[in-house]
Amino acid sequence: MSQQAGWYDDPQNAENLRYWDGVQWTNHTSPKQKPDLDRAGAPAQEAYGQPGGPFAGQQQQGQPYGQQQYGQYGQNNPYAGQTGQQPYQAMPGGFATQTDERTRTPDGQPLAGWWHRVGARLLDSIVIAIVGGLVANTLVPGVWADYTDWALSATDPAAQPPAELMGRVAQWSLVLAVVGFVYEVVMVALVGGTLGKLMTGLRVRLRDQPGLPGWGAALIRSLVYQLSGVFAPVYLLNVLWPLWDGKRQALHDKAAKTNVVKKR
Known part of the structure; x- marks a missing residue:
């Protein structure tokens, strides 16, 4: 069974994290140590307590890292926009953006041509x-x-x-x-x-x-x-x-x- 997608310890460089897409390693890496963040290099097991991974057994490597920290846009995710995430999603019942003014009312109803x-x-x-x-x-x-x-x-x-x-x-x-x-x-x-x-x-x-x-x-x-x-x-x-x-x-x-x- 394939390990779920997420950030894991990089098997090629112990100082980095590498993104596992659920099938294979990607080219997206990130250093564990982040400037101005004291806990930015904390062991994945301590931070999230999720055992296992595609390289489990290699000194606790393979632990999911930063799935909550990096899994959402705008929360220190260095690869937002590179993993299929969109920087903006319209909220149900929310107000239209300024670019929608010519096509919709503020609450999203389409305007007549x-x-x-x-x-x-x-x-x-x-x-x-x-x-x-x-x-x-x-x-x-x-x-x-x-x-x-x-x-x-x-x-x-x-x-x-x-x-x-x-x-x-x-x-x-x-x-x-x-x-x-x-x-x-x-x-x-x-x-x-x-x-x-x-x-x-x-x-x-x-x-x-x-x-x-x-x-x-x-x-x-x-x-x-x-x-x-x-x-x-x-x-x-x-x-x-x-x-x-x-x-x-x-x-x-x-x-x-x-x-x-x-x-x-």
Whole structure:
């Protein structure tokens, strides 16, 4: 039966330790005497009390040495990183490192990519157009039929629609915007995402806290998004912001302290 892997007295040099990988000796050696460590050369049997070894019987050689002292990274192990150990392992439930900010929340949940978010937003646009259009047509009936009649009858290409007609168009657009605002606030607050996000496996959450973002964050997020749509350049900047943002947040995410994450 092969001796377990560990540091043992070097059979070639009594002043050294040599690492036994469980099958054969490796080229990794270390002097027994360590500067500033009084007990660094203590006999392995006294330090650890483990008898035996591949060279047992040669004046207590073959005793496992430093398996606790050298077996873990960061505890005076002169060969950490040379024996298959990694200098860092993510702790379950721990916080992501700085290099993970663009891909994960602080507690490790993966962030949605830009195209993934765009796909969800396109689906939501269809939902809002259908539902909002029905509501707007009920509250401001016949506006687009009247606008079409005016456009077909106008003889001057530079002519402006009548003020009354433009007022009705503005009312129709306002109803559509209100429907979109209410739709997003209610869906995000109650289930963590709009229909588009639910269908594409995305959710909205607070960046530093898992679960539903709450009514306050949902309200702020939707309000900033809707207001950005008033001025096209600001809206475009808001939509594109996650492409270069270090936390993949749009401007409305930053205002509400939220992130869009992937659930599947």
